[in-house]
Amino acid sequence: xxxxxxxxxxxxxxxxxxxxNCTYTDSSSTYLYWYKQEPGAGLQLLTYIFSNMDxxxxxxxxxxxxxxDKHLSLRIADTQTGDSAxxxxxxxxxxxxxxxxxxxxxxxxxx
Amino acid sequence: DTGVSQDPRHKITKRGQNVTFRCDPISEHNRLYWYRQxxxxxxxxxxxxxxxxxxxxxxxxxDRFSAERPKGSFSTLEIQRTEQGDSAMYLCASRDLGETQYxxxxxxxxVL
Numbered sequence: 001x002x003x004x005x006x007x008x009x010x011x012x013x014x015x016x017x018x019x020x021n022c023t024y025t026d027s028s029s030t031y032l033y034w035y036k037q038e039p040g041a042g043l044q045l046l047t048y049i050f051s052n053m054d055x056x057x058x059x060x061x062x063x064x065x066x067x068x069d070k071h072l073s074l075r076i077a078d079t080q081t082g083d084s085a086x087x088x089x090x091x092x093x094x095x096x097x098x099x100x101x102x103x104x105x106x107x108x109x110x111x
Numbered sequence: 112d113t114g115v116s117q118d119p120r121h122k123i124t125k126r127g128q129n130v131t132f133r134c135d136p137i138s139e140h141n142r143l144y145w146y147r148q149x150x151x152x153x154x155x156x157x158x159x160x161x162x163x164x165x166x167x168x169x170x171x172x173x174d175r176f177s178a179e180r181p182k183g184s185f186s187t188l189e190i191q192r193t194e195q196g197d198s199a200m201y202l203c204a205s206r207d208l209g210e211t212q213y214x215x216x217x218x219x220x221x222v223l
Contacts, residue, residue, distance in 0.1 A: 004153075031210060033210075041216070042115075042202070042214035042215055042216050042217065043154070043202070043204075043212075043214040044214070045210075045211045045213075048210050088154075090153070097144075097159040097161075097167040098169065099144070099212070101153030101154045101155070101156075102153050103152055103153050104151075104153050
């Protein structure tokens with residue numbers, strides 16, 4: 001079945017770049033997403049990429065997609081303490097309405 | 112506030128009781144999703160509505176779970192004969208034609 005996997009933790013220093021990785025198993029994934037969840041807050045969509053793209057940049061965020069290896073990454077440039085949160089990778093597939101989320105990566109930004 | 116709202120925010124119940132949660136999506140959104148999230152995990156898809164039609168249900172949604180969206184606006188999720196394993200955060204999300212799902216704050220359920 002479909003599965004989305006992420007490493008559990010990442011710690012970086014303020015001002016450095018963060019790279020959060022995700023692997024997925026469904027080769028027919030159509031869209032891949034990155035969500036952010038802060039304590040006590042709902043999930044917020046940060047960005048998404050269509051499966052026929054290999055890169056998308058949005059201000060400090062860069063998404064890279066390697067469809068051959070089924071690998072997605074989110075790079076956050078100039079990471080700030082406000083970026084500390086849990087980041088979820090998710091995928092959707094054409095022909096189904098469900099979204100599959102990863103287990104989340106907890107990013108801790110050290111001042 | 113014009114975001115997705117959920118009620119109640121917290122629910123404590125005893126095993127065997129029935130509970131019902133409500134989700135009010137963003138008003139012009141015709142697509143509505145329910146998810147369940149347990150500690151340390153990502154959201155797990157439960158079910159999807161397009162207007163009032165329930166178009167997809169997860170295998171996770173046992174016979175004790177039922178969801179409705181009778182008029183294509185708000186939705187309810189009912190759990191009958193709750194079990195301790197049902198303890199989780201229940202999330203609702205809505206979207207329009209775009210790719211962005213807007214999530215509500217969730218209902219945290221604790222089954223004693």
